[in-house]
Amino acid sequence: MFGIKKLLFRDQPATQLVDDVRTGLEQWRDSATPGFDEVHFHSRYVVVDIATRSRQAGSDELQSISATVVRRGAIRPAESCFVDFTGELDADTVDRQLLAFLLFLGKAPLATYHVAYVEPFLQRVMRERLGVDFQSQWIDLAWLLPSMFDEKSHTPLPLDRWLEIFALEAGDGRRDPMENALLIARLLQMLLVRATGKEVDTAAKLIAESQAASFLRRTH
Amino acid sequence: MNTQQENSMTAMENSLRQEGLRRVSGNTATFLRRHAPFNRMDAGALAFFSDHAQIAFYPAGSEIIGPDAGNVRYFHVIESGKVYARQAGEVTLTEYSQLHLGAGEGFPIGAVTAGRPSTNIYTATEDSFCYRLPAERFLELMASSPEFNLFCTQYIASLLDQSRRQLQLQFSQKANEQQTLNSPLSGIGSRTPLHVVPETPLRQALETMSQAGIGSLVIAGENRKPVGVFTRSDLLDRVVLADLPQDSPISAAMSPTPFMLEEHATAYDAMLAMATHGIRHVLVTDIEGRLTGVVSERDLFALQRVGLRQIRQAIDAAKDIEGLQHASGDVRLLAFNMLAQGVGAEQLTQFISALNDAVTRRILQINLERHAFDGIDWAWLAFGSEGRDEQTFSTDQDNGIVFAPPEGESVDALKQRFLAFALDVNKDLDRCGFPLCKGNIMASNPQWCLPLDEWKEQFSQWIRTPQPEALLNATIFFDFRPLFGKSELADNMRRHLLGQAEVNPIFLQAMARNALDVAPPLGKLRDFLTDLEPDNPGKIDLKKYGSRIFVDVARIYALATGVHNTNTGQRLRQSAQRLSMKNEEINAIVEALNFIQLLRLQHQYLEGEPGEQGHNLIDPEKLNELDRRILKESFRQARKLQTRLKLDYQIN
Numbered sequence: 001m002f003g004i005k006k007l008l009f010r011d012q013p014a015t016q017l018v019d020d021v022r023t024g025l026e027q028w029r030d031s032a033t034p035g036f037d038e039v040h041f042h043s044r045y046v047v048v049d050i051a052t053r054s055r056q057a058g059s060d061e062l063q064s065i066s067a068t069v070v071r072r073g074a075i076r077p078a079e080s081c082f083v084d085f086t087g088e089l090d091a092d093t094v095d096r097q098l099l100a101f102l103l104f105l106g107k108a109p110l111a112t113y114h115v116a117y118v119e120p121f122l123q124r125v126m127r128e129r130l131g132v133d134f135q136s137q138w139i140d141l142a143w144l145l146p147s148m149f150d151e152k153s154h155t156p157l158p159l160d161r162w163l164e165i166f167a168l169e170a171g172d173g174r175r176d177p178m179e180n181a182l183l184i185a186r187l188l189q190m191l192l193v194r195a196t197g198k199e200v201d202t203a204a205k206l207i208a209e210s211q212a213a214s215f216l217r218r219t220h
Numbered sequence: 221m222n223t224q225q226e227n228s229m230t231a232m233e234n235s236l237r238q239e240g241l242r243r244v245s246g247n248t249a250t251f252l253r254r255h256a257p258f259n260r261m262d263a264g265a266l267a268f269f270s271d272h273a274q275i276a277f278y279p280a281g282s283e284i285i286g287p288d289a290g291n292v293r294y295f296h297v298i299e300s301g302k303v304y305a306r307q308a309g310e311v312t313l314t315e316y317s318q319l320h321l322g323a324g325e326g327f328p329i330g331a332v333t334a335g336r337p338s339t340n341i342y343t344a345t346e347d348s349f350c351y352r353l354p355a356e357r358f359l360e361l362m363a364s365s366p367e368f369n370l371f372c373t374q375y376i377a378s379l380l381d382q383s384r385r386q387l388q389l390q391f392s393q394k395a396n397e398q399q400t401l402n403s404p405l406s407g408i409g410s411r412t413p414l415h416v417v418p419e420t421p422l423r424q425a426l427e428t429m430s431q432a433g434i435g436s437l438v439i440a441g442e443n444r445k446p447v448g449v450f451t452r453s454d455l456l457d458r459v460v461l462a463d464l465p466q467d468s469p470i471s472a473a474m475s476p477t478p479f480m481l482e483e484h485a486t487a488y489d490a491m492l493a494m495a496t497h498g499i500r501h502v503l504v505t506d507i508e509g510r511l512t513g514v515v516s517e518r519d520l521f522a523l524q525r526v527g528l529r530q531i532r533q534a535i536d537a538a539k540d541i542e543g544l545q546h547a548s549g550d551v552r553l554l555a556f557n558m559l560a561q562g563v564g565a566e567q568l569t570q571f572i573s574a575l576n577d578a579v580t581r582r583i584l585q586i587n588l589e590r591h592a593f594d595g596i597d598w599a600w601l602a603f604g605s606e607g608r609d610e611q612t613f614s615t616d617q618d619n620g621i622v623f624a625p626p627e628g629e630s631v632d633a634l635k636q637r638f639l640a641f642a643l644d645v646n647k648d649l650d651r652c653g654f655p656l657c658k659g660n661i662m663a664s665n666p667q668w669c670l671p672l673d674e675w676k677e678q679f680s681q682w683i684r685t686p687q688p689e690a691l692l693n694a695t696i697f698f699d700f701r702p703l704f705g706k707s708e709l710a711d712n713m714r715r716h717l718l719g720q721a722e723v724n725p726i727f728l729q730a731m732a733r734n735a736l737d738v739a740p741p742l743g744k745l746r747d748f749l750t751d752l753e754p755d756n757p758g759k760i761d762l763k764k765y766g767s768r769i770f771v772d773v774a775r776i777y778a779l780a781t782g783v784h785n786t787n788t789g790q791r792l793r794q795s796a797q798r799l800s801m802k803n804e805e806i807n808a809i810v811e812a813l814n815f816i817q818l819l820r821l822q823h824q825y826l827e828g829e830p831g832e833q834g835h836n837l838i839d840p841e842k843l844n845e846l847d848r849r850i851l852k853e854s855f856r857q858a859r860k861l862q863t864r865l866k867l868d869y870q871i872n
Contacts, residue, residue, distance in 0.1 A: 024229045068244060074352070075275035077248070080240030081233075100233040166347070167300060178243035182275070186349060189277035 017130070021095045024103065025130060033107040036137065036204035040192040043203045045070045045139070046108045047188055049181040050118050062121045065101060066181035070111075070192070075185045082178060091129075098129055109203045111139040111188050113159050115214070139206055141187055143213040148194045162187060245270040248351060251299060255324030257371030265365035273351040275299070278344035285328060285342040292331040292338050294352035298323050301348025305340045307844045320345070329372050330849040332358050334747045339844055373853070405490060405504045406483035409515035413503075415440040418447055418471035422459065425450065425470040436501055436514075439474045444510040446503050448474030478503050483512060488567045490515050495574040498532055535578045540586065541648050544579055548652045551575040552613060556825055565817035566789050566810075573609040576654070577602075577703055583648045584704045591641035598623035598638065599705035600645075603661060607699040608771065609787045610817070613824040616655040617646060618696060620668035622675050622709045631671055638669050661696060672709055676716045683720045686730035694731060698775060699786045714784055721779040728780055732869035735772035736862055740855035741765045747852050748840045756837050762823070763836040766816040769858040770809070773865050788813060801864075812857035815850055 069079035126134035248270035252258035331338040415438040504513035604618035642663035682690035702710035741749040777795035796806040
């Protein structure tokens with residue numbers, strides 16, 4: 001059996017972690033959280049996207065995580081990361097991959113499209129493999145785009161619609177996971193400019209705005 | 221974590237990052253591959269670009285690069301959106317004030333190559349995404365990828381054409397109706413000219429003209445091959461005043477041997493012919509010599525305020541120096557107009573020379589009324605740039621006289637008479653805008669007013685003993701051209717010169733050594749060396765470090781291969797044929813010279829008030845990016861030419 005599925009549902013999370021993973025994890029836990037009060041230009045945003053495969057109804061399986069960084073206004077190819085859960089993997093390798101991914105993230109604010117979809121997959125794999133309660137500061141473009149670009153749409157739209165609206169070339173057919181992350185990163189770049197114009201000019205304000213947007217729109 | 225543990229975690233993180241980078245880079249490469257030059261680059265070079273290319277977003281209206289932002293740090297390739305480039309500096313030759321860039325296009329090539337601030341302002345006119353490669357990576361790629369290097373170099377060259385066209389558009393009122401002087405004659409003037417056979421009775425020919433309401437008629441024989449032209453002025457001189465009966469054939473009244481050009485000749489050629497021969501019409505023929513059209517001066521200068529013919533007429537009709545002063549002012553004005561219309565340097569300098577020749581000839585004629593040399597063979601010689609047909613707006617006099625004293629006549633007495641004549645001419649030329657020569661290379665100087673034998677002896681002496689002064693003189697006097705009088709004397713001098721040069725290889729070697737004394741001002745780190753002239757820091761002397769290099773090398777090759785021409789472009793092309801140099805190679809060199817000349821002309825035009833001495837010092841910082849790049853390429857061509865000379869003459 002390939003994939004990550006067989007490695008989930010561990011009874012005793014985190015107790016069987018190999019030494020290097022356990023100490024690495026401590027290191028990550030102890031690492032400082034960056035101040036979120038820097039302006040966007042000086043903040044490091046990690047754009048995260050996941051690819052899943054539907055094995056059976058109601059239980060999608062995480063296949064890969066793509067991540068790239070927007071820093072000082074630019075997407076930086078050297079600061080990208082791809083975690084592949086397909087293929088034959090032993091438990092320690094998966095643990096190391098996840099830890100390496102955490103170390104790559106640091107405590108940076110994360111951006112994605114539909115936190116409600118992405119976050120549970122990450123939380124589950126982190127909890128079940130590493131015993132980590134993965135609570136990140138999220139910027140959800142699905143909710144923020146209609147909030148910041150309300151002249152284009154004031155209701156949430158599918159990602160592809162936004163790509164169309166902004167004339168971002170998305171290619172035909174199925175995109176590879178990193179391509180998707182890069183498109184979301186471009187949307188984030190546009191969003192950061194717009195947000196600055198609306199005085200939502202720091203990571204903290206953007207996170208707050210993201211939470212407010214999703215809360216308000218879901219509840220009203 | 222101990223070191224080993226740390227290593228294993230670092231290795232894992234690195235491998236995830238590697239995979240991330242590979243995928244981002246692949247994504248970028250997919251885009252780039254659709255555009256030049258990336259589609260031609262090998263996989264390694266493309267991956268290098270993609271690995272290091274950041275993706276940046278520029279909202280509509282934001283400035284991406286500007287002169288105030290310091291040295292350019294990134295080379296940009298537009299992924300989506302539009303970018304608008306406009307010049308920030310002084311408006312110069314190749315103004316391309318409206319340059320819109322779209323997906324797949326890169327900027328700013330010149331500035332990033334040179335590691336200096338951009339002279340253009342690049343603004344996103346739409347929301348735009350760009351791939352941006354750090355300047356140091358750009359340079360690495362230039363060094364490692366021949367395709368990328370070629371692209372960046374050629375890009376500049378391709379813009380040259382574009383900018384020329386735009387320059388022309390800018391000056392023309394009706395852009396799309398404007399026919400440039402580069403157009404072939406097949407598209408200009410009358411395409412169905414009336415013509416009659418030579419046997420046509422005069423009366424019938426005149427009726428034809430009257431009915432058609434035309435002022436001139438082409439006389440063509442068999443197969444429509446033109447044999448003459450009949451104009452209204454012929455009517456007066458050759459019919460009415462000559463009492464020619466009206467039943468005579470038109471051939472008796474026409475001007476025979478009309479001036480003809482083939483269809484593929486350009487409007488320049490027609491213009492030059494009109495200026496040189498003082499004619500008003502040029503017949504156009506196909507390759508077989510059959511009449512296909514007539515181009516009149518009016519066709520060429522319909523839009524021009526100062527007409528060539530008017531100037532030519534004014535010059536020829538001038539009774540005194542005052543009249544000529546006015547005409548030579550018009551020459552300058554006409555040249556400015558032509559410059560503005562995008563006429564190339566080679567043609568333009570030839571025009572200025574042709575019209576200046578006419579002025580000079582008229583001055584000579586006027587002075588000959590007071591100084592008669594009947595029965596004596598003599599010629600007025602032009603030296604230096606005038607001798608090469610390369611006059612710019614500010615050219616001082618370089619002239620001399622050669623004469624052949626008749627048997628038994630005192631050479632000294634004759635020389636005194638020529639000197640007196642020359643002094644008057646030199647002064648008049650000065651009054652007409654050709655300043656006296658500071659080096660006193662003028663016909664009124666006894667040294668340069670010589671009988672044929674002495675000229676030849678002088679040439680021989682310089683060639684036999686190539687001392688520094690002799691070499692300097694050679695660069696001025698060996699570019700001679702007869703302007704007036706007995707041109708056979710000059711031909712004689714030329715044959716002698718070429719013969720002497722042939723048998724004295726040491727001389728050409730010395731000339732070559734001399735020509736290599738000055739190198740083009742290309743910097744190792746910066747684009748240009750601008751500190752070569754201590755009195756003019758920051759400036760480049762385009763004559764000393766530019767055009768003169770081409771001129772000097774061309775002279776040597778012309779002497780070495782027996783080319784009679786004095787014009788640098790012609791010398792290079794002709795000697796190249798004899799030296800079997802490649803066409804494209806020599807074209808690039810001539811283009812480079814032309815660009816430098818054009819820059820000089822433009823600069824003199826902008827800087828110099830009419831009548832004032834323009835100069836050749838330019839500040840490269842004030843050129844726009846395109847001109848800088850082309851200038852740099854032009855200097856490279858100069859260096860190439862020097863390298864070839866060095867090899868050919870074994871000079872280390």
